[in-house]
Amino acid sequence: VTVRGSGANAGRILLLGRGGQLGWELQRALAPLADVVAVGREAIDLADLARLRARVEAFRPTLIVNAAAYTAVDRAEDDEAAATVVNGTAPGLLAESAARLGVPLVHFSTDYVFDGRGPDGARRPYRETDAVAPINAYGRSKLAGEVAIRQVCGSHMIFRTAWVYANRGRNFLGTMLRLGSERTELAVVADQIGSPTWARVLAEATAQILVAAGWHRSGRATPGVSGVYHLASAGETSWHGFAEAIFAHVAARGAVVPRLAAIMSADYPTRAKRPLWSVLDGTKSAAAFGIALPDWRAGLALCLAER
Numbered sequence: 001v002t003v004r005g006s007g008a009n010a011g012r013i014l015l016l017g018r019g020g021q022l023g024w025e026l027q028r029a030l031a032p033l034a035d036v037v038a039v040g041r042e043a044i045d046l047a048d049l050a051r052l053r054a055r056v057e058a059f060r061p062t063l064i065v066n067a068a069a070y071t072a073v074d075r076a077e078d079d080e081a082a083a084t085v086v087n088g089t090a091p092g093l094l095a096e097s098a099a100r101l102g103v104p105l106v107h108f109s110t111d112y113v114f115d116g117r118g119p120d121g122a123r124r125p126y127r128e129t130d131a132v133a134p135i136n137a138y139g140r141s142k143l144a145g146e147v148a149i150r151q152v153c154g155s156h157m158i159f160r161t162a163w164v165y166a167n168r169g170r171n172f173l174g175t176m177l178r179l180g181s182e183r184t185e186l187a188v189v190a191d192q193i194g195s196p197t198w199a200r201v202l203a204e205a206t207a208q209i210l211v212a213a214g215w216h217r218s219g220r221a222t223p224g225v226s227g228v229y230h231l232a233s234a235g236e237t238s239w240h241g242f243a244e245a246i247f248a249h250v251a252a253r254g255a256v257v258p259r260l261a262a263i264m265s266a267d268y269p270t271r272a273k274r275p276l277w278s279v280l281d282g283t284k285s286a287a288a289f290g291i292a293l294p295d296w297r298a299g300l301a302l303c304l305a306e307r
């Protein structure tokens, strides 16, 4: 799918992962900035390492945006090699292609690179400079991708985000709305704390940062802004708190909602361990670009208003 942008110096953005929650929203958010070539797995498969370079470079992009990833956190525990190819090795090859073409790479990573004990054991939001220590295979694979991109030393931005949801795709919001219509009581984990982030807000913030950095224009990449940025909603809650907020909106429309029980992670065993605290500090992108995401409740209200 190619969406034509307009204007002088119009760039050509190659967007990978067009069918994902974030990729879908990025197609819209990037469209006014440049020509956007949005591709899915059938055009560029990140697991097909042998062909990745040729496939990517054939598009002659002026910017590569990678919204594709192996995101099945529990499945990754039994499939770490495959997750690592897609999340760890392929992003490094994308960075090499970007460097060969002399263009920047934009990539997304996760709050799950942290162990969830809080920076230095304190419950304050994680900064980009805080020590990473993933506790599951998905987190390890995403961290490998960050490292691989950094090692290439080309122009890049890596946006670590968290708890992404949207009105399409598989995510917590969709699961709650489905289960809430089927059951009278739901037990939801209350001891994992993070920041639910609507994919659209994340996509729009990404587009605005690219404009602020001039990276949407052909030949205008400023390498000085390269690095990792935390880009998740402001504020924090638990999955239980997120569910309460979702059902408060549903109830306000007059629909019947389930009773919510707060449970501990230990009462809801999953294949992969999750960090208990993964709130991200957005100060760096606010200072560098004047862009910070609003409180998670604001994103949720806007997202649900579309349903």
Ligand SMILES: NC(=O)c1ccc[n+]([C@@H]2O[C@H](COP(=O)([O-])OP(=O)(O)OC[C@H]3O[C@@H](n4cnc5c(N)ncnc54)[C@H](OP(=O)(O)O)[C@@H]3O)[C@@H](O)[C@H]2O)c1
Pocket: 017, 018, 019, 020, 021, 022, 023, 040, 041, 044, 045, 046, 047, 048, 066, 067, 068, 069, 070, 071, 086, 108, 109, 110, 111, 142, 160, 161, 162, 163, 164, 165, 169, 170
């Ligand atoms: N979802 C979250 O809660 C969350 C939290 C923190 C960070 N992130 C990060 O945010 C980014 C976007 O995530 P998302 O929520 O939009 O994910 P998503 O909805 O699961 O979408 C992932 C996309 O990647 C594609 N993909 C998977 N394997 C691929 C491969 N081998 N080759 C090409 N494409 C492949 C999928 O295509 P198919 O449909 O063909 O499988 C899908 O379109 C990712 O980097 C993710 O790690 C997500």
